[in-house]
Structure formats: C-alpha cells, structure tokens
Amino acid sequence: MSGSLWLKPPKEGAALPAIPRPRREEAPKTPDAKEVPDTDLAPDPLDELAGRIDGFVAAAVHPDEVAALLESDGMTDDHIRLTYGRADSFALAEDLYARVERRHPAPQAPPAGPRFDGLAHCLLRGLVFALPGLAYVLAAPLLAGEQGRYGLPGGTVPLLAGAFTGWVWNQALSHRAYTWLGLGDRPAAARALLTGALPGALAGTGVALAVAAPGETPAAVFAAGQALYLAAATVLLVLGRERALLGALVPLAGALPAFRWDLPGSLRIGLLLASLTAAVVLAALVLRPGLRRAAAGRGGPPRAASLPYGLFGLGSGLLVLHAGVGATPVGGAGAVVALTLSMGPAEWLLHRFRGESLTRLRTLTTARAFRRAVTGTLVLCLGGYLTVLVSLALAVTLAWPGAPWPTLPRLLALLLVGTALWLGLLLQAFGAVLGAATVCLLAAAAQTALPAAGPVAAGGAAAALAVLTCVLLVRPTAHRV
Structure with a gap:
C-alpha cells in the first residue's frame, strides 16, 4: 500500500496516546456567560484515520471491506483499543463506515473498438484447444496394436500417462508465468517458460516410456511428441500467440479426409511432424526475451504457490476424460470434443462475470444488493455456458459421421461435468484454486474407482463447487482488485 495506516506502538516510558472521549453537550449560553476556551477535549484520532482512507471507505459496500483493509495493514486489536478506543477491527470498521458518506465512482466507459473482440479471442483459444485432437485421428492406424491393459486399446496407458503429466506440469508453469506477467515483467515470464517447458516435456516423455509395455513403443514415441507439443503450446498460449499456434496446427487439417479414406502412413507421419x-x-522464437540477463535478477513468486493449479489441471483433465467413458467410442469422443471446444466461450463468460461484478461493486451501495446482483450474474453466465456446451455437443454429433444421437442421461452427465469445470475455473480465477482442485480430484478419483458412479460423482462435484462459489464470490471483498 502506498501509505501505511499503521501507527507504531509507543515506546516504553512514553505516554499512552489519548483515548477519545465523548464530547459534552454545551449548556445554553446566557448573556452574562463568558466565553471559556475548551481545552479539555482531545482530538479524535478516528477523524484523522477517516480522512486518510476516505476514498476507500466511501467506495466500500460493507464494513467488512474496511476491516480487511485495516487488518491487511497490520493493525492489531490491542493497537486499535489503545489508539481508537474500539474493541477490534470490525468495530472500528463499522464506525468508519458510518462516518463516511457513500461515494461510488461512475463505471468506466467500455473501450473503443469492436464489441466482440474478446469473444473472438476466446473462440480462437477454444479452437486451438480442440484442434490437437486431430493428431490422434491421424496417428490412430500407426498406434493400433495388441489389446492393451485394463480393457483399453493398445497404447492408451502411455498416452494417458504422458498427457496427465503434461497437464499438471504445464498448468503449474502457466500460473508461474502469468504471475510474472501480472507483475509487468514479460522477460521474466518468458524466462520462466524457457526454464520450465523443456523439463516438462522430458517429464511427460519419461513417464510415458516408463509405463509403456512391450509392443507399445509407437504409442510411447507419439506420447513424446505430445509432451513436446504441450510444452510449445503452453509457451504460445501464455504469451498471447494464439494465432501463431493456430497456424502451426493447420497441417492437422489433413486428418479431415482420414474420416472417410485411408491415408498413407508416410503422409500421416509427415503431417504430424510438420505441425x-x-x-x-x-x-x-517467442522465448527470445527470456534470454535477457535482466530477467534473471529476481527470485519471483514461490513455486509452491503454483502446485494447486497443476492439481486442478489434473482433476479437470480426468473429469473431461471420464466424460467420454461409458458411451460408444464415437459418442464419447464427441463429448470430449464438445467440452474442449467450449473452453473458449467459457473463458469469455468468466471475463463477463468478472466485468459485471466489478461494475456492480462500483454502482451498488449495499452488500445485500451486491449479493443479489452477483448471484443473478452467476446464474446467467453459468446458464449461458451450459447452453453453448449442449449446442456444441449436438453440432459435433451432426458433423461426425456415424455418431449416435446423445441420450438424455448422457446429456445430463455432460452438463454436470460442464458445471463442475466452469465453476472450478471461476474459483481458480479468483484465487480459490485449492478448493476447486480438491473437489475435482475427489470426483475424478471416485469415477476412476467406481466408473458406474460417474454421474453421481460429477453431480457431487458440481454441487460442492456451487456452494463454494456462493460462499466466496458473493462477498464484496472477493472482487476488490
């Protein structure tokens, strides 16, 4: 904070600060009464404090916001009792809130330019999330082999092991790089990606090779390429080069004819290697700023803070994977494709929720009105995302040759998984990632241990995340930036 509210406690032997006393009501003056100066009243330090933080208190919609400011500045209850004569920070915050008139700044004007630029950007991200799935279509004949383990096709275990390792590593790496970007140090973010991307690719490759059984060597080689791609895609997405990544994925469009015709193996391998x-x-090329010496001068955020984001990546990835289990192969793949494509609109709706909440924070004057407005915005954004998800699932079904029409139970299961994913992403965006990661991991573990309980586990995760969201995000303090 630019100006500290903390007043150092008095040194030993120094006089204690004056505790404000109530002002006496003045007796009616008579004509013969003489004017006597009032030297008995001490100045009220609460007036001075209210003047110093007037702007913040005037914009607050609840005394708890003021209490959070006082506590974050280091004011203890003992100091508050000695200096201001109040029991604790909450009592002091209530007095400050009552003294200062509400003055909310007008909402900022929307930026100039096309209104749907943000939506187009998020749709582009959703597209680059989904297009890598075409690589599996190209590689499918090359990976075909003997029956795999656990009732899965051959090569599935090393592919999944490498993918999960990449999800965990790259989610944590993305958080660390985004933290540097939030501090305004783009070279440091590039350096973090430079030092973290290659170890992540090696980790995914090593795990895939370690779990590969005899006869699954082609799948392990493909998993190595998958790990390298995940590392490169993480770099490009974090540094805002989605269009460049889309250009790199263009060769995968050669998979579209493979839905109907058999392509030569050399052509399949050539398209995969080109992408x-x-x-x-x-x-x-975009990591060159990370080579500057200036980027290495600071220690950066603690690495342990990025671990929950990696765990959330693992939990959400498992939920998406389980969404495709239990149906026909084509139907299950369609659900996964719909969920992946929906991540673009999901990001846009997350931004919309954040923007609408900040607008309500500036315009509403009571905590109750703010809670009602935020709850309504939450319902609208979540409902919009689920509508998009169902539309994408139906569109994929129509476009995929031979795909079965989704049944009502399958749609319901898809909606539950989508609810859990979107609410988890929302909590992650507001810093409550540990709770979201725990819920998603528990639901994924339950589905893995008992596949028949998939809809129940997804429903439980959605309900738990809904409760967490309502508890945390209806508070005005959660939206202060």
Missing part, C-alpha cells in the same frame, strides 16, 4: 515442428520453432 509439431512449426509449434516448437514458433515457441523458440
């Missing part, structure tokens, strides 16, 4: 090479080269 992977383009992504890696583009990532290397």
Whole structure:
C-alpha cells in the first residue's frame, strides 16, 4: 500500500496516546456567560484515520471491506483499543463506515473498438484447444496394436500417462508465468517458460516410456511428441500467440479426409511432424526475451504457490476424460470434443462475470444488493455456458459421421461435468484454486474407482463447487482488485 495506516506502538516510558472521549453537550449560553476556551477535549484520532482512507471507505459496500483493509495493514486489536478506543477491527470498521458518506465512482466507459473482440479471442483459444485432437485421428492406424491393459486399446496407458503429466506440469508453469506477467515483467515470464517447458516435456516423455509395455513403443514415441507439443503450446498460449499456434496446427487439417479414406502412413507421419515442428520453432522464437540477463535478477513468486493449479489441471483433465467413458467410442469422443471446444466461450463468460461484478461493486451501495446482483450474474453466465456446451455437443454429433444421437442421461452427465469445470475455473480465477482442485480430484478419483458412479460423482462435484462459489464470490471483498 502506498501509505501505511499503521501507527507504531509507543515506546516504553512514553505516554499512552489519548483515548477519545465523548464530547459534552454545551449548556445554553446566557448573556452574562463568558466565553471559556475548551481545552479539555482531545482530538479524535478516528477523524484523522477517516480522512486518510476516505476514498476507500466511501467506495466500500460493507464494513467488512474496511476491516480487511485495516487488518491487511497490520493493525492489531490491542493497537486499535489503545489508539481508537474500539474493541477490534470490525468495530472500528463499522464506525468508519458510518462516518463516511457513500461515494461510488461512475463505471468506466467500455473501450473503443469492436464489441466482440474478446469473444473472438476466446473462440480462437477454444479452437486451438480442440484442434490437437486431430493428431490422434491421424496417428490412430500407426498406434493400433495388441489389446492393451485394463480393457483399453493398445497404447492408451502411455498416452494417458504422458498427457496427465503434461497437464499438471504445464498448468503449474502457466500460473508461474502469468504471475510474472501480472507483475509487468514479460522477460521474466518468458524466462520462466524457457526454464520450465523443456523439463516438462522430458517429464511427460519419461513417464510415458516408463509405463509403456512391450509392443507399445509407437504409442510411447507419439506420447513424446505430445509432451513436446504441450510444452510449445503452453509457451504460445501464455504469451498471447494464439494465432501463431493456430497456424502451426493447420497441417492437422489433413486428418479431415482420414474420416472417410485411408491415408498413407508416410503422409500421416509427415503431417504430424510438420505441425509439431512449426509449434516448437514458433515457441523458440517467442522465448527470445527470456534470454535477457535482466530477467534473471529476481527470485519471483514461490513455486509452491503454483502446485494447486497443476492439481486442478489434473482433476479437470480426468473429469473431461471420464466424460467420454461409458458411451460408444464415437459418442464419447464427441463429448470430449464438445467440452474442449467450449473452453473458449467459457473463458469469455468468466471475463463477463468478472466485468459485471466489478461494475456492480462500483454502482451498488449495499452488500445485500451486491449479493443479489452477483448471484443473478452467476446464474446467467453459468446458464449461458451450459447452453453453448449442449449446442456444441449436438453440432459435433451432426458433423461426425456415424455418431449416435446423445441420450438424455448422457446429456445430463455432460452438463454436470460442464458445471463442475466452469465453476472450478471461476474459483481458480479468483484465487480459490485449492478448493476447486480438491473437489475435482475427489470426483475424478471416485469415477476412476467406481466408473458406474460417474454421474453421481460429477453431480457431487458440481454441487460442492456451487456452494463454494456462493460462499466466496458473493462477498464484496472477493472482487476488490
């Protein structure tokens, strides 16, 4: 904070600060009464404090916001009792809130430019999230082999092991790089990606090779390429190069004819290598700022703070994977594609929720009105996301040759998973990632242990995350930036 509210406690032997006393009501003056100066009243330190933080208190919609400010500045209850004569920070905050008139600044004007720029950007991200799935279509004949383990097709275990490792590592790495970007240090963010991307690719490759059984070598090699692509895509997405990544994925469009015709193996391998090479080269080019010496001068945020984000990536990835289990292969893949494509609109709706909440914070004058407005915005944004998800699921069904029409139970299960994912992303955006990660991991573990309980586990996760969201995000203090 620019100006500290903390007043140092008096040194030993110094006089205690004067505790404000109530002012006496003045007796009616008579004509013969003489004017006597009032030297008995001490100045009220609460007036001075109210003047110092007038702007913040005037914009607050609840005394708890003021109490949070006082506590964050280091004011203890003992100091408050000695200096201001109030029991604790909450009592002091209530007095300050009552003294200062509400003055909320007018909402900022929307930025100039096309209204749907943000939506187009998020849709682009959703597209680059989904297009890598075409790589599996191209590689499917190359990976076909003997029956795999656990009732899965051959090569599935090393592919999943490498993918999960990449999700955890790259989610944590993304958080660390985004933290540097939030501090305004783009070279440091590039350096974090430079030092973290390659170890992540090596970790995914190592895990895939370690779990590969005899006869699954092609799948392990593909998993190595998958790990390298995930590292490169993380770099490009974090540094805002979605269009470059989309260009790198263009060769995968060669998978579209593979839905109907058999392509030569050399062509399949050539398209996969062309896309992977383009992504890696583009990532290397944008990481050049990370080589500057100035980027290495600071220690940066603690690495442990990024771990919950990696765990959330694991939990949400498992939920998406389980959404495709239990149906026909084509129907299950369609659900996964719909969830992946929906991540673009999901991001846009998260931004909309944040923007609407900040607007309500500036315009509403009571905590009750703010809670009602935020709850209504939450319901509208979540309902909008689920509508988009169902529309995408139906569109994928129509576009995919031979895809079965989704039944009502399958749609319901998809909606529950979508609810859990969107609410988890919302909590993650507001810093409550540990709770979201715990709920998603527990639900994924329950689905893994007992696949028949999939809808129940997804429903429980959605309900738990809804409760967490309502408890945390209806508070005005959660939206202060």
